Amino acid sequence: MKPLWHYTCGHRAADLHEDGYLRPGLEVSPPGARYLAKLNPILNAIGHVGWVTDLDDLCVYNGHKVGIAPPELISCDRTMFRFRVLEPRGILPWMMVAPWWGPVAEILEQAVPGFEPVHVFVATRPVPVEFSPHHAGQTIPVNQHAG
Ligand SMILES: [Zn+2]
Secondary structure (H helix, E strand, O other), rough: OOOEEEEEEHHHHHHHHHOOOOOOOOOOOOOHHHHHHHHHHHHHHHHEEEEEOOOOOOOOOOOHHHHHOOOOEEEEOOOOOOEOOOOOOOEHHHHHHHHHOOOOHHHHHOOOOOOOOOHHEEEEOOOOEEEEEEEEOOOOOOOOOOO
């Protein structure tokens, strides 16, 4: 199986690094979501998965492939920090779960132009991850919640 990755912004990176697990339900930003949830509350229902991809080169310019809304719609760069999935158990392809979600999945697929469902996976239970920087010299920010 190809390596799988989780991306997040500076607000979440320190906590994720410290915890070492991507936990479904704590991942507050499904594809395009923070903004989509305002449009359609039903989208909150699918917040209880962790979002993962097989793309190892996400950035603000191609985040739309996994449903991350373009920079002008969200306030932070959710492709900033990359984590590698260490143990892929409990991770399912979007193509498998989308039929279960029916119209919700369709809404998500159409919400962000350029979404490529084949590159999207969801974690249905906590999966261990480790920081794997894709920007040279990058380090995890100081945990603002520590202490
Ligand atoms: Zn953020």
